[in-house]
Amino acid sequence: MADIDALDLNLLKSLRALLDTRSVSRAAEAIGVSQPAMSAALRRLRAALGDELLLRQGHQMIPTAYAESLVEPLTDALGQLEVALFQRAGFDASSWATTLFILTTDDVIEVLGGPLHDALAELAPGVTLAFRTLTSDYGKGQLQRGDAHLAITVDWTAPPELKRVRLYDDRFVSLVRADHRFARRRPSRAAFARAEHLLVAPLGGTWGPVDDALADDGLGRAIRAVVPTFSSAPGYLVRSELVCTLPRHFARAVAGVHGLKLFETPVALAPLRYDLFWHPRFDRDPGHVWLRGLLREVADATLEV
Template sequence: MHISRVDLNLFTVFEAIYTEGSVTRASQKLNLTQPAISHALGRLRQMFDDPLFVRQGHAMVSTPLARSLIEPVRRSLRGLEVTLNAARSFDPATTAKTFHLALRDVLEATILPPLLRRVQESAPAVDIAAITVDRRELVGELAAGTLDAAIDVLLPLPNDVMRTRIYQDSTVVVVRKGHPDIDGGIDLDTYMKQDHILASSRRRGPGLEDFELSRFGLERHIRLRCQHYFAACRVVSQSDMLLTMPGRYARIANREFGNQILPFPLEVPAFDVFLYWHANVDADPANAWFREQVMASVRERLSDESSLPDAPSDRSRPRSRSRARARPA
């Protein structure tokens, strides 16, 4: 079938139904009536000779053909949108737009304050929505344009998701001041004897630090699993449990608690944090501007951190009561 005989608006409806899983929500998203959406779906079914979506309860479940079509349709729609946007200049001083940035809550406190300050100064009509996206959905969201960019650790993503490293971070251990076994440093033997907190949005599964420990046949005791590092830092300040977390956020989250921030007692490499975006918006003026604001905000934050004195516990080596070596024999 030649493209001249196809109504391209049908694919916008197809993508909306697939994303929303509902004709009602698709109509709300596109600001169309439900009969209009249903009519478009009927034309799509006739075009592909396939139901595309089958109602199960209140949801519209996609058929195998629909699942095979969604990614190329999303790429094509996003490509058309970028082409149209590139045809008109993006003026941050006057353009009204909302940018959607995916990042973990651990990064919000470090990146959002300088980012929002920069955007407010140069783009008064630009809004930012910081959201959490399941990593399994990240590629599809970037390709569809429902997500403008993402910040995360190194992920195994396809080549059409572009990336640049924006900073490195280290792993630290958070301990309350006055801990009976730990004062100014911690070695591996002492670390393993303590009870631990694991902060994770997942219901089950180990943390990154547990993978490092498992390489040496070690398994720590997780007494508490919670969702957010800030809450975990408060629990640390009122208990003898230990929390292992990224160093930059540890320095922010513990300002009101006064906990010790100590080096992780295994020699693990610093981990990289990346900014991700899709190739189909690489040349988009609006997306390029937003990426530059994110990277400039990170540079500003790193500059601010470098001007602050290091915490004494970061400079010192282990002085805990146990003298076990940092690496097991």
């Protein structure tokens, strides 16, 4: 039987770190204690809860069924406690000392990373800004656990349980090298379809919105290369005849640097709406509320469609 009186807040934080990382050393690093201290915490947790919690299997540690059952309620309980304490103490961004983890794609980093860094340096100088690569599940697990604060992307297939709000609007344009024939004269839809294309697919796949739009007109295109990052595109374009269709804000940011030319894509494409995503358990967290507001202010001040 679990001995609740033997548990304290630091032990519960250690338990969450152990279950998140499944490693004594990584858990110790995550909450800033020594490895012997985390090993001692694991021994106390095993004694208090009457369960091994983590079992060694080869070079890995795997959670017991009981430990697995604790992950969600423990995460929720600690999150609610942190929010309650944070709200009671009030929120002062100027004294906030933390690392903000934002999941996104590199086009967003290109257009908003610098302005957001500048705003944080002025308003919250103790904050470190850390971008991470967005995963195909929109980082749902990381957002729920609090391992990441926010995700920024277009809502293609976002999990419905995540909360969201509009951050900024964008639209597609096409990009080619400066001496490409399309740089001199905008192509027809048919000529655009006959050209060879580069596809950026940050979440995987070999098909995009352009292909859907062309298919509606009974057309197809030849995709000769697929890259996982937007920043890979300019290097391809400057040494080839490829055409790449990209979000306009990113395309404008890189075109001049790489000697590329934009043209209006001759295909009807739906506008892009970039949203902020977060887990509902952090909806009223004062730090989250402040950060979401700051990001929207930065986007409004930086970007125009």
